[in-house]
Amino acid sequence: MGKAKKWLYGLFFSCVPILLALIMIAGAIDMTMNMIEGDKKGGSEINAETIAGLPQWITVDMVRAAVQMQTETHYPSSVVLGQMILEAGAGGSELANPPYYNCLGQKAPSHGQNGTVSMQTEEAWGTEVAEFSTFANYVDCMKAWGHKFTMDPYVKRVTACPTDPKTGHYEANAFIKAVWESGYATDSQYVQKVIGIMTSYDLYKFNSMSVGDVGMGKPSKPSKPPGSGKGRFTHPCPDMTEQTSYFGEIREFETGGHKGNDYAAPVGTTTYAADDGVVTIAGWSNSAGLWVVIDHGDGLVTKYMHHSALLVEAGYEVVRGQPIGEVGSTGQSTGPHLHFQVEVNGTAVNPDDYLE
Ligand SMILES: [Zn+2]
The missing domain is CATH 1.10.530.10 (Lysozyme)
Incomplete structure (x- = not known):
């Protein structure tokens, strides 16, 4: 065995325990996050898993x-x-x-x-x-x-x-x-x-079963979702619990600023088309999970990521405010949320400028 090869093997085997440790730490963080999320929202015992087996249309x-x-x-x-x-x-x-x-x-x-x-x-x-x-x-x-x-x-x-x-x-x-x-x-x-x-x-x-009273008695739609108030888009996740990240935010684990807004919401919360358009993608991506892309014409495109379920297919013509999916944590995601991204001619822009 040549020196270079030996060195490569050595590197590989010394990496294995580190990788395993990283995977375990990631798993532990994820579990803890889920526990915190569940506690915070109440009613954590009713989720996508609890209702599995019921007719599909029941949320x-x-x-x-x-x-x-x-x-x-x-x-x-x-x-x-x-x-x-x-x-x-x-x-x-x-x-x-x-x-x-x-x-x-x-x-x-x-x-x-x-x-x-x-x-x-x-x-x-x-x-x-x-x-x-x-x-x-x-x-x-x-x-x-x-x-x-x-x-x-x-x-x-x-x-x-x-x-x-x-x-x-x-x-x-x-x-x-x-x-x-x-x-x-x-x-x-x-x-x-x-x-x-x-x-x-x-x-x-x-x-x-019982549900925590956190957030259950209030209207589903916040009276004023965040946005500049000037735009034409309806909010893609009005039933969110909170906005957890903003466009342009610099985060340790990614290069460049955040390309969209993150809206945290319980798994199963409905997401909506921001405006009329044609669904160009409704499927799986390793990073975006179950995601939807809608083309609104004139170079304007919206992207919706990390769903647990999709309600549209590629080729669908959708109208503003039409349900397109259910919030999940698929793809590269640390907890249930909708990542909402707006692009003009392929460049991500601030979604707040487009929200009503
Ligand atoms: Zn995001």
Whole structure:
């Protein structure tokens, strides 16, 4: 073996333990960061993992809202989620998504609605146009649902249900039976159907969960997201917890300034197209993770990185404010956030100058 080769081998083997140590340190930092993040936000037990296996259109925000409503009214979250799955059928309708947040198909007027929208629905007897409630967020939607059962004709039977001694919430199977006996649905199999869904999707586990009250009761959309106030873009992550990095920020682990803004948000938080455009990339990159690139014409391009899930595909024409993905921590990322980048003719520019 030549001298140079020996030296190379030596270098390689001396690097292995250092590399291993670095990987372990990185892992430990990541775990600690996740723990801190979870503590800070509350409700950390409900995340993308907890809701895995539920129908695709059900988001972490919807489930958290169901559990929040359960905490306040003792209405079992397994029941409302079961009803939501049964009654939404195909689900994921326009009405269930932002900006309407009506994931339970509640007709107007509802307790705490912030407006109404007229939509065509499929009913047993054919299609009809109905007036539906719109809500500021899923918590308000769930609260409106819970509120309905604190009144006639439900309240008497519902409040007579046995409660779980540990949580104080009504027992789920008895509760759905009481709702049906009060005249909620004419379908004679309704109770069995909801119980079947609660069983097959393992919804009962949510009945012992709770969410921290941090940030859950406030409106989803901050009244004034950061921005110069002059631009044409709508905020790509209005439900963020906080902005954790700014354009141009110098950080130790990268060369040059930060090319965009970072918006920290729980995994599953919706991200939106900043403006009308065509999706040119919706896929995987080792650095950007699951990312979306939108071409707005005239050399203006926006990039959205680190998603846990994408809601668009390359070639889609999107409109301003259309949901495009869910926040995650994929690619080179140390915690759940959206990296939002604006480019003019290939050069990154300050997103704040383009935000309304
Ligand atoms: Zn970033």
